[in-house]
Amino acid sequence: xxxxxxxxxxxxxxxxxxxxxxxxxxxxxxxxxxxxxxxxxxxxxxxxxxxxxxxxxxxxxxxxxxxxxxxxxxxxxxxxxxxxxxxxxxxxxxxxxxxxxxxxxxxxxxxxxxxxxxxxxxxxxxxxxxxxxxxxxxxxxxxxxxxxxxxxxxxxxxxxxxxxxxxxxxxxxxxxxxxxxxxxxxxxxxxxxxxxxxxxxxxxxxxxxxxxxxxxxxxxxxxxxxxxxxxxxxxxxxxxxxxxxxxxxxxxxxxxxxxxxxxxxxxxxxxxxxxxxxxxxxxxxxxxxxxxxxxxxxxxxxxxxxxxxxxxxxxxxxxxxxxxxxxxxxxxxx
Numbered sequence: 583x584x585x586x587x588x589x590x591x592x593x594x595x596x597x598x599x600x601x602x603x604x605x606x607x608x609x610x611x612x613x614x615x616x617x618x619x620x621x622x623x624x625x626x627x628x629x630x631x632x633x634x635x636x637x638x639x640x641x642x643x644x645x646x647x648x649x650x651x652x653x654x655x656x657x658x659x660x661x662x663x664x665x666x667x668x669x670x671x672x673x674x675x676x677x678x679x680x681x682x683x684x685x686x687x688x689x690x691x692x693x694x695x696x697x698x699x700x701x702x703x704x705x706x707x708x709x710x711x712x713x714x715x716x717x718x719x720x721x722x723x724x725x726x727x728x729x730x731x732x733x734x735x736x737x738x739x740x741x742x743x744x745x746x747x748x749x750x751x752x753x754x755x756x757x758x759x760x761x762x763x764x765x766x767x768x769x770x771x772x773x774x775x776x777x778x779x780x781x782x783x784x785x786x787x788x789x790x791x792x793x794x795x796x797x798x799x800x801x802x803x804x805x806x807x808x809x810x811x812x813x814x815x816x817x818x819x820x821x822x823x824x825x826x827x828x829x830x831x832x833x834x835x836x837x838x839x840x841x842x843x844x845x846x847x848x849x850x851x852x853x854x855x856x857x858x859x860x861x862x863x864x865x866x867x868x869x870x871x872x873x874x875x876x877x878x879x880x881x882x883x884x885x886x887x888x889x890x891x892x893x894x895x896x897x898x899x900x901x902x903x904x905x906x907x908x909x910x911x912x913x914x915x916x
Contacts, residue, residue: 588657588677589856591685592616595701598689600848600856612655612848614689622692624655624675626846628791628868632658632676634668641672653690659790661687670696718787721747722755724873726782727890729759733916735769745873775913779893786894789869793846794862795854801825801836804864807852808841809884819843820878822887822895823865824904829882830889831911833904840865840895842874842887 592598598616615621627640640654655675658665669676670688677687677699689697724745736744742752756763756770762778763770772778797804805825812819823840827833843866854864869875877888886892889912896905 587858588679588685590858591679591701592699593856595685596697596699598697598699600850616697619689619691619695619697620693622689623652625652627654627656628658628846629656630659630790632656632661632665632678634662634664637665637668637674637676638672640674653692655689718870719755719758720871720873721745721751722758723782723786723871724877725752725755726759726778727873727888729763729770729772730775730778730782730890730912731916733772733775735766735771737769741770775916779890779909782890783894783897786898787870788898789842789867791846792865792867794857794859795849795864795866796857796861797849797852797854797863799853801839801863802828804852804854805839805841805884808839808849808854808864808866811849811852812841812843812847815847817843817845817847818875818885820869820875820885820887822892823899824896824901826884826886826889826892827896827901827904827908829884829886830892831904831908833907838863838865840867840899842867842869844868844875 589600592614596616598614598619600612600614612626613621613623629636637656640656642651642654653673653675655677656669657677657679659680661676661678666676666687673690675687675689677685677689679685685699685701687699689699691697725741725747728741728744738749738752738756742749747755759778759781762772762774762781764773799807802825805821809819809821820842821839822842823838824836825839828836841864846866846868849864849866859865871891874887874891877891878885879888887895889908893905893908893912896908
């Protein structure tokens with residue numbers, strides 16, 4: 583789900599818009615205001631399916647609200663009727679934003695008044711590749727990336743140590759990749775890096791939670807400004823996409839930047855405004871991959887995502903020329 587599409591829909595259907603925040607990150611709630619709605623700071627949480635038991639985790643007591651703390655706002659991909667009723671009962675604002683569907687729900691403003699939301703979304707689900715059902719095998723994907731980085735044969739025990747998996751899980755993952763890896767006397771190694779990379783590309787999912795912004799600054803300058811603000815706010819991040827690729831394997835001048843972070847943040851304090859994905863030059867995404875931020879490296883003053891994950895971002899975004907250039911360099915360096 584794209585948070586930017588949620589807020590674009592609110593603006594178009596109800597005139598509810600962002601108010602720029604003076605701070606950013608963990609100390610900067612998102613402030614919304616509208617024609618009949620006073621400026622209200624919200625502590626935003628995102629989730630997939632929402633049930634009543636989870637709603638109560640986000641509720642706050644009246645004393646906290648009286649102390650002018652931000653009100654809780656949950657943005658969910660789906661919610662049961664009971665969850666919607668519970669949210670209203672405990673004072674939690676709830677927006678339900680299914681892929682491709684209308685944004686619906688209730689916002690509770692600073693005065694405690696409710697605002698019913700029914701806004702068509704700007705996001706087109708047809709533009710996204712369908713997600714695979716079942717649990718995502720992040721460990722297997724991390725193993726594939728580790729093998730692509732280093733073709734040297736290693737034992738299953740050594741591979742398990744590299745990606746923090748159990749040896750049985752590594753064995754299972756290697757069976758899934760049997761067409762691209764081979765067991766040699768010294769251990770397991772990649773036998774066809776191109777095919778393994780394609781296997782990974784076809785399966786690696788994009789982040790489910792992201793927000794898109796527009797800035798007039800050049801992407802590299804914008805990235806440095808955003809990264810500095812994220813660091814000041816204590817938010818972990820990793821630059822990926824075009825800007826990261828330009829550091830690893832320069833190809834063309836970046837036209838946009840993609841940054842993974844451990845939470846969505848309000849970027850209005852660094853000169854960004856919310857925008858639809860088609861118009862955006864900045865994307866902030868919360869990666870589902872637990873290795874994405876963990877494997878970032880500091881390079882040129884920025885925390886960059888692992889280069890193979892940068893390649894995945896380029897491929898998913900349709901930046902084929904830059905993706906091919908980066909993959910060629912990575913294969914040569916392995």
